[in-house]
Amino acid sequence: MPCFGCFECCIKCLGGVPYASLVATILCFSGVALFCGCGHVALTGTLTMLENHFSQITTDHATLTIVIQTMQYVIYGIASFFFVYGIILLAEGFYTTSAVKKELQSQFKTTVCGRCITATFVFLTYILGLAFLGIFGFSAIPVFLFYNMWTTCAAMKSPMANITDPDSICVDVRQYGIIPWNATPGKACGSTLGDICSTSEFYLSFHLYIVACAGAGATLIALLIYMMATTYNYAVLKFMSHSNRRSTKFSEPY
Numbered sequence: 001m002p003c004f005g006c007f008e009c010c011i012k013c014l015g016g017v018p019y020a021s022l023v024a025t026i027l028c029f030s031g032v033a034l035f036c037g038c039g040h041v042a043l044t045g046t047l048t049m050l051e052n053h054f055s056q057i058t059t060d061h062a063t064l065t066i067v068i069q070t071m072q073y074v075i076y077g078i079a080s081f082f083f084v085y086g087i088i089l090l091a092e093g094f095y096t097t098s099a100v101k102k103e104l105q106s107q108f109k110t111t112v113c114g115r116c117i118t119a120t121f122v123f124l125t126y127i128l129g130l131a132f133l134g135i136f137g138f139s140a141i142p143v144f145l146f147y148n149m150w151t152t153c154a155a156m157k158s159p160m161a162n163i164t165d166p167d168s169i170c171v172d173v174r175q176y177g178i179i180p181w182n183a184t185p186g187k188a189c190g191s192t193l194g195d196i197c198s199t200s201e202f203y204l205s206f207h208l209y210i211v212a213c214a215g216a217g218a219t220l221i222a223l224l225i226y227m228m229a230t231t232y233n234y235a236v237l238k239f240m241s242h243s244n245r246r247s248t249k250f251s252e253p254y
Contacts, residue, residue, distance in 0.1 A: 020229040021093025028086045028222035034215025036079040038208040039139070043068045045205035046142070053188055053196050054173050060183040082219070085128075089226050092121055096233040118234040122227060129223040136216040143213050145176060146206040153197035156190075166190040 047061075047068050055061040096118055149171050156169050172187035173179060179186065188196050196202055 018093035018097040020225055021090050024222045024225035025086045025090045027218055028082060031215045031218030031222060032079055032082045035212050036075045039212040040072050040075050042205045042208035042212060043072055045201045049201040054186060055179045055183040057184055061179050064179060115237050118230055122230045122234055125223055125227045129227060132220045132223060136220050139213040139216045142209045146209060150206060153194055156194060
């Protein structure tokens with residue numbers, strides 16, 4: 001019957017979709033977009049806040065300006081690279097899933113070159129996973145710094161706080177190595193600190209750093225899913241290539 005044939009064709013097509021790679025690709029694109037987009041805007045807001053409140057002499061934060069601009073260029077590179085790499089891994093997932101199914105059905109025999117390509121992607125994804133683990137940890141640093149500043153302002157404004165001298169409560173960004181010790185003023189105290197915490201640059205940058213950190217974590221999870229899926233497919237292909245076309249059935253994780 002035509003309906004049955006159409007249904008059977010749909011099931012066969014859906015069976016060849018690498019669902020793990022598809023989910024990882026969506027998660028990777030979303031994570032990279034959040035990390036790169038929010039990180040870029042947050043860095044710009046941080047530089048504006050430092051220029052207006054902590055380092056009003058341009059020469060004092062010239063090095064920081066160069067570092068932030070360099071990091072923004074790196075963000076452009078990360079976004080472009082992972083857009084291409086995600087598409088390649090998804091295509092490789094389609095190819096490997098199809099090859100595994102045909103290998104199990106004794107309809108297709110993989111080549112050494114094909115298995116080497118899959119092993120190369122496993123290795124590259126492992127290296128990228130380690131790199132993004134470091135990026136994830138690094139992206140948590142500004143979240144920690146802004147959180148400390150935010151809690152200081154919240155404690156200072158709290159009606160439960162018994163503060164006799166608000167000007168004694170300060171945040172000195174020089175101690176974090178962001179700007180040199182000779183930067184002017186270098187720190188903010190009392191009402192000045194409260195005004196900084198109320199600015200749009202602080203509020204927006206703080207929340208964007210949180211989202212960027214979450215995006216880096218999502219990208220790291222996507223890379224782990226990629227690595228597990230490609231490792232499984234490679235192991236099945238390698239095992240089947242050394243077997244004598246036995247009729248053992250393996251279930252595809254996709």
